[in-house]
Amino acid sequence: MSLIAKTPKPPYYAVIFTSQRTEDDHGYGPMAARMVELAAKQPGFLGIESAREDVGITVSYWSDLEAIKQWKANAEHQVAQKLGREQWYSSFKTRISKVERDYGI
Template identity: 75%
Template sequence: MPLIANTPEPPYYAVIFTSLRTEGDKGYDAMSRKMVALAAEQPGFLGFESAREGVGITVSYWSDLESIQRWKANAEHQVAQQMGHQVWYSSFKTRIAKVERDYGATT
């Protein structure tokens, strides 16, 4: 069952990654699981949410911009990024936004 990230009081940052996949797995699922586990170990990581129905959307939450920069520069993450560019994605876009307000309900 998908989970909604339990984020702290704002402000914090969201990295929004949208993508269209190429055909076939080609190691994608294994690398995806590895990157989720590795991201969770990074300082400043707050959580993530992901969905795919045609367009994939993954939002990761971070305490600050420096944590996002360190994650982008992580050597293992760079390998995954390169594979994404060359093998897994026909197109993608990354957006970084500052979350200034959030609200909702849990059941």
């Protein structure tokens, strides 16, 4: 399985979530896995890439802004967002970008 998302020809959108974790886990691992599973079922989801060291970076790809809005409003995702603010992240930032071009091998 490739760790690089298979995205369609641009344009499409990327949601870039960068974070610094708190010391305690508080169920983070299972919730993170559930969010990937749930996002993959959302209309407009195209793929996801994630890495974690000192800073965690997760990039999810979406067909359009409406799909991103619907994912943000998902009830289970809202629970995860609340837990993230309260328990899992000492800081985070979300950025939304339109992908105009991509290339690679």
